[in-house]
Amino acid sequence: MVEEQLAARDISDPEVLSVMRRTPRHLFVDESLKDRAYWDGPLPIGHGQTISQPYIVALMTQALALKKSDRVLEVGSGCAYQTAILAALSGEVCAVERIPALFEKGRANLKHLGVRNVRLKLGDGTLGWEELAPFDAILVAAYSGDVPEALRRQLAYGGRLVIPLGDGSSQLLALYSKSPQGSVTRKTIAACRFVPLIRGRGAEGA
Ligand code: SAH
Numbered sequence: 001m002v003e004e005q006l007a008a009r010d011i012s013d014p015e016v017l018s019v020m021r022r023t024p025r026h027l028f029v030d031e032s033l034k035d036r037a038y039w040d041g042p043l044p045i046g047h048g049q050t051i052s053q054p055y056i057v058a059l060m061t062q063a064l065a066l067k068k069s070d071r072v073l074e075v076g077s078g079c080a081y082q083t084a085i086l087a088a089l090s091g092e093v094c095a096v097e098r099i100p101a102l103f104e105k106g107r108a109n110l111k112h113l114g115v116r117n118v119r120l121k122l123g124d125g126t127l128g129w130e131e132l133a134p135f136d137a138i139l140v141a142a143y144s145g146d147v148p149e150a151l152r153r154q155l156a157y158g159g160r161l162v163i164p165l166g167d168g169s170s171q172l173l174a175l176y177s178k179s180p181q182g183s184v185t186r187k188t189i190a191a192c193r194f195v196p197l198i199r200g201r202g203a204e205g206a
Pocket of ligand 1: 010038045049050051052065076077078079080081082096097098099102123124125126140141196197198200
């Protein structure tokens with residue numbers, strides 16, 4: 001997976017390649033999908049949601065240029081595969097998931113792997129996590145028409161935010177960088193396809 005899907009494309013950060021190599025993706029998907037855990041695409045994780053394609057996970061992680069001291073906010077942690085990758089490269093991950101059953105699944109997966117530097121919250125991630133802000137990096141794993149205001153505010157000076165922007169038919173992965181003085185620049189990284197960012201808390205599996 002790492003050689004053919006990541007390094008052969010534009011994933012060159014050795015830390016990202018290394019963590020993708022050693023994180024067991026098959027432990028995050030259902031038993032019936034294990035033989036496809038390392039294929040070059042997304043997979044269902046229940047409740048109409050998906051675990052992102054390995055390449056997209058790597059691309060978003062690389063764009064955030066994480067440091068070991070960074071505090072990261074993740075919106076839409078699902079099965080928590082991306083969470084585990086972020087946790088290995090940062091100081092702490094604060095992850096929010098709105099669907100109770102996926103929140104529980106993510107928590108169980110992280111516990112099983114022994115990942116300790118993650119705080120998980122059940123709720124609406126479009127509101128960010130006010131008490132723990134600001135964040136050096138923010139990753140949004142679901143598409144939106146624009147960047148939620150709370151996330152803009154909770155991004156630290158010098159921070160990076162990656163989010164798929166668009167609608168159901170066309171989306172672009174965008175990287176926002178806030179300078180140490182507070183000015184924000186935007187760069188488009190790639191075309192992508194995510195599930196929607198939904199405001200409010202979910203009831204599925206409650
Ligand atoms: N990155 C995860 C899941 C990606 S799917 C993985 O690889 O497993 C996108 C996730 O975002 C879903 O779990 C969905 O429930 C969640 N989501 C959508 N809108 C949300 C919101 N407002 N707050 C928190 N999570 C949200």
